[in-house]
Amino acid sequence: xxxxxQISFLKQQLENPDMPMxxxxxxxxxxxxxxxxxxxNYNWDSFxxxxxxxxxxxxxxNGE
Numbered sequence: 001x002x003x004x005x006q007i008s009f010l011k012q013q014l015e016n017p018d019m020p021m022x023x024x025x026x027x028x029x030x031x032x033x034x035x036x037x038x039x040x041n042y043n044w045d046s047f048x049x050x051x052x053x054x055x056x057x058x059x060x061x062n063g064e
Contacts, residue, residue, distance in 0.1 A: 006055040
Protein backbone atom coordinates (compact mmCIF):
# COMPACT_ATOMS: atom_id res chain seq x y z
CA UNK A 1 0.00 0.00 0.00
CA UNK A 2 1.18 3.51 -0.72
CA UNK A 3 1.23 6.14 2.02
CA UNK A 4 -1.88 7.71 0.49
CA UNK A 5 -3.68 4.35 0.53
CA GLN A 6 -2.62 3.72 4.12
CA ILE A 7 -3.91 7.09 5.28
CA SER A 8 -7.20 6.53 3.44
CA PHE A 9 -7.49 3.13 5.09
CA LEU A 10 -6.92 4.63 8.54
CA LYS A 11 -9.56 7.29 7.89
CA GLN A 12 -12.02 4.57 6.91
CA GLN A 13 -11.27 2.73 10.14
CA LEU A 14 -12.31 5.80 12.11
CA GLU A 15 -15.72 5.64 10.45
CA ASN A 16 -16.14 1.92 11.10
CA PRO A 17 -18.79 1.48 13.83
CA ASP A 18 -17.34 -1.92 14.73
CA MET A 19 -13.89 -0.50 15.45
CA PRO A 20 -13.00 -0.57 19.16
CA MET A 21 -12.68 2.88 20.72
CA UNK A 22 -9.09 2.15 21.80
CA UNK A 23 -8.11 1.61 18.15
CA UNK A 24 -9.87 4.81 17.12
CA UNK A 25 -7.94 6.69 19.81
CA UNK A 26 -4.66 5.27 18.43
CA UNK A 27 -5.55 6.52 14.96
CA UNK A 28 -6.66 9.94 16.20
CA UNK A 29 -3.44 10.33 18.20
CA UNK A 30 -1.42 9.35 15.13
CA UNK A 31 -3.18 11.97 12.97
CA UNK A 32 -2.78 14.60 15.68
CA UNK A 33 0.92 13.87 16.09
CA UNK A 34 1.69 14.17 12.38
CA UNK A 35 -0.68 17.07 11.78
CA UNK A 36 1.28 19.02 14.38
CA UNK A 37 4.57 17.80 12.90
CA UNK A 38 3.76 19.15 9.45
CA UNK A 39 4.13 22.68 10.81
CA UNK A 40 7.51 21.83 12.31
CA ASN A 41 10.52 19.96 11.02
CA TYR A 42 9.40 16.36 11.11
CA ASN A 43 11.18 13.17 10.30
CA TRP A 44 9.78 11.64 7.09
CA ASP A 45 11.19 8.21 7.94
CA SER A 46 9.35 8.21 11.26
CA PHE A 47 6.14 9.24 9.53
CA UNK A 48 6.40 6.42 6.99
CA UNK A 49 7.38 3.85 9.64
CA UNK A 50 4.57 4.87 12.03
CA UNK A 51 2.01 4.91 9.20
CA UNK A 52 2.99 1.40 8.16
CA UNK A 53 2.99 0.12 11.74
CA UNK A 54 -0.49 1.49 12.50
CA UNK A 55 -1.89 0.31 9.17
CA UNK A 56 -0.51 -3.19 9.73
CA UNK A 57 -2.04 -3.29 13.21
CA UNK A 58 -5.47 -2.22 11.93
CA UNK A 59 -5.38 -4.66 9.02
CA UNK A 60 -4.43 -7.48 11.39
CA UNK A 61 -7.30 -6.51 13.73
CA ASN A 62 -9.65 -6.66 10.74
CA GLY A 63 -8.43 -10.10 9.70
CA GLU A 64 -6.88 -8.87 6.46
